[in-house]
Amino acid sequence: MKDSYDIIIVGAGPAGSAASIILANKGFKVAIIEKENLPRHKHCGGCISSRSIPSLQKLGINIESVSLHKYKGFTMRYGDLVTGYDWGDMKVYGVYREVFDYAITNKAIDAGVVILKNQVKKLRMEDDIILVFLDNDNILETKVLFGADGIHSIIRKEIGVTYQKNKLGFCLETEVPATDEIIDSYNDRLFLDFSYFKEGYIWAFPKKLGKTINIGFGTDFHTVKNSKIPIKKILQRYAQDKSLFLPRIHGAFIPFGGTVDCFGRNTVILLGDAAGLVSPLSGEGISYALESGIYAAESAIDFFEHNTPLLESYSRKLNSIKNEINIYGLQLQKKMYRGRTHRKLMFKMCSKNQDIMKKLGEIFTQKITYEQGVKQLTPLKLLPAMVKALVT
Template sequence: MKTQNTHFDVIIVGGGLAGLCNAIHLSKFNKKVLLIEKNEYPKHKVCGEYISNEVLPYLAFLEFNPFDFGAVKIDKFQLSTTNNQLISAELPLGGFGISRYKLDFELLQKAIQNGVIIMQDLVTNIQFINDIFEVETKKNEHLTSKIVIGAFGKRSYLDVAMQRDFIQKKPPYLGVKIHVKGNFPNDLVALHNFKGGYCGVSKVENNEINLCYITNLSSFKKHKNIECFQENVVFKNRCLKEIFENSKSLFDEPLTISQISFESKTLVENHIIMCGDAAGMIHPLCGNGMSMAIQSAQIASKLILNYLEGKILTRNALKNEYISKWNHQFKWRLKAGHFIAMLFRQDEIANFLLQILRKLPFLLPTIIRQTHGKPLKN
C-alpha cells in the first residue's frame, strides 16, 4: 500500500537510537517526520548495552525515562587484563544498563505517540535535486523531504551506493553477544580482556546479563566455531570463564556481526546529515557508543529545527554547524578511544599500564572521562 502523504519536513533513514531520538525530538516541535527502518521491531543487536548518564538530561527533555522500563543503575567499573590482573574504580558519571531490544522498542512507542510515521522498508536511492531530497524504497515508494538524516548504522546498502570511503576497507572485527542468567552485581560494568579482544559485562532489565565481546576477525577464523574460540581464547581470562560457565544462555545461538569498522566517516554525504554509527563509532572498549548515538541526535535535531524555522539561513551553514558541533563533542573521545584500544591490543603494554593503575587508582576515572562527555544543554 502506498503512503498517502509523500512529502515530509524530515525523512530519517534508520530506526536505531539516533534515528528514533531524532524522530522524537523533531516531532515534539510539530515537524512532519517519516522514519524508515528495514527491520521489524523489536530486534536484538550486537551491543554493549551500557549507556553513560550524560544522556539522561536529554532523554528527560524527550520525556523518556529508561528506568520506567527496567534500566539498571550502574556506578562501578572493573577491568581485567589478559594475565588476569584486576582493578576496580567508581565511574565518574555513572550509567545504566538496558537492552537494545527493550530500548529501541520503547523509543519507537514514544515516536509513534508523538505522531511520527513509521515505514518498514529498505531505502534504495536518495537524490538531492533543486534543494529537495527524493527518496526511493524497495517497495517502490517515492518520497520527498526538506531534510534527510542518515541513521542507518555501521554499514549499509546506502553506504555502498554512495561509495563512502570507509566502506571500501574490509572490516577487521567480529562482535558476539549473548544474554544470560547468572550471578553478577547490578551496579557493575566490567571489561575483561583476552588475547585479540575484550568482553563487556553488565546487567540489563529483567535481571539478565549482557555479554558482548569484540575480537579480531583474523584471530577468530583460526578456530572452527564460536564455542572453540571461547574455550581456547576467551576463557583464558578467568573472570570470563567463571561468568560463562556459571550462567545459562537465553539465546538459542549467540548473535554475531562481522561488519565492524572504526574508520573515520564523513559527517555529511550528498547533503545527508549522518547520525549515530553512520557518522562515527568509538571502540566498544570505551563503552560509550550508545551515548554518542543519542547525543548526535540532539545536535542534529536542534540545528535542523533552527534551519527549518529560518534561524540558520542556508543549507551550507547547517552542514558546517553540524560538522563543527559534532567534532567538538566527539572528535577527542574518538581519538582517545582509538589510542586506548591500541594500547590494550598489546598485551605487555596493557599489563604494564594496569600495574601503574593499581598503584595510582585515581588515574582510571581520569582515563574514563577522556572517552565520555558532559551532558549537552537542551
C-alpha cells in the same frame, strides 16, 4: 502522487528516533523508514553510560523506567591481575536494547512521527528534492534526509561516502539466563576481561531485574580474522567458568577505527553508526547516537527556519565529537591495546594506584572526555606509578 515529508529518517535506532522527536515536537512532518520489525534486537551489551543521561532527559526519556540494573562500578581483569573501581553516584545503567530503543521510538510515535516498515532501495536528487525509492515500489519525497541506518548504511553508499574496511570492529554478544546468586557475585559491577585479545575485551554486564547477564566481546576485524581459536569457543569457556550456558550468540560489525571523513552530502546527513560515531576505546555508541540525532534535528530546524546550510551546520556541531573519537579516542585505543607487555604494565599500575584506576573508569564510562583522559594519562604523570609497577 508521491507522499511528501519535511524530513525522512532512515533507521529507527536511538539516533533516528531522537532526531524525529525533536523535529515532530517543532511541528515538522517526519517519517522514519525502518526495515526491521519493531522492537528489534540490537547487537550490544546494553550499557547506558552517564554521558547519555542529559540527551535522554532532553528527549523526555526516563532511564529508570527501562533500566534493569544500576551499576556502582566495574572490575577489570588481565590474566592474574584483577582490579576495580566504585564510582559513587555516577549513573550507569543496564538495559535490554530492544526495550530501550523502542521506548525512544514510542516517544517519537506519540509526537506524531510516521513509522514505515520498508527498505530503501535507492535515492535520486532532483533540484532541491530528494526522491526515496522503497522496496514496495513506492516513492517518497523530502527536502532533508537523515541516514541513521547503521554500519552497513545504504544511505551512506547512495551519497558516495565510504567507511574503510580496516576501521571495522566486530562483536559477539548474548543474554545469558542467570541465578540471583551468580548475578550477585558481580557486586553490581560491570566486568571487563582484557586477557584474551590483543585488541578489545570480553564483557559481562549483569541485569538483575531481567535475571540475565549480557556476555560478549568486541575487537577489531583483523584480530577476528587472524584468531587461531574460534571466538565463540572463548566466550563459551568464560561462561562455563561461571556455570553459565550460552544461548544463541549474535554477531555484528561495528565502527571501531574513527568516523567517516564526510558527514553527508548537501541535505543528506549521516547519524550514529552510519557516521562511524562509536568509541574506538570501548565500542560504546549510544551516547554519540543520541547526540548526533539531537544535533541533526537542530541543524534541520536552522535549515528550514533560517536557510542555514544543513551539512555545514551539522558538521560544525559534530566537530568536538569527531575530534574526541579520531584524535583522542584512537590515542587511548593505542595506549590500552598496544601489545600484551604494555597492557600488563597498565594493569599493574591500576592495581597499585587507585587514582589511575579511577581515571580509567571515568574514561571508559565517559564521565570525562577522551581529551581529558589523554592529558591526564601522560607518560610524565604516570612515571611514578610505572616505576612502582616495574620494581614490584
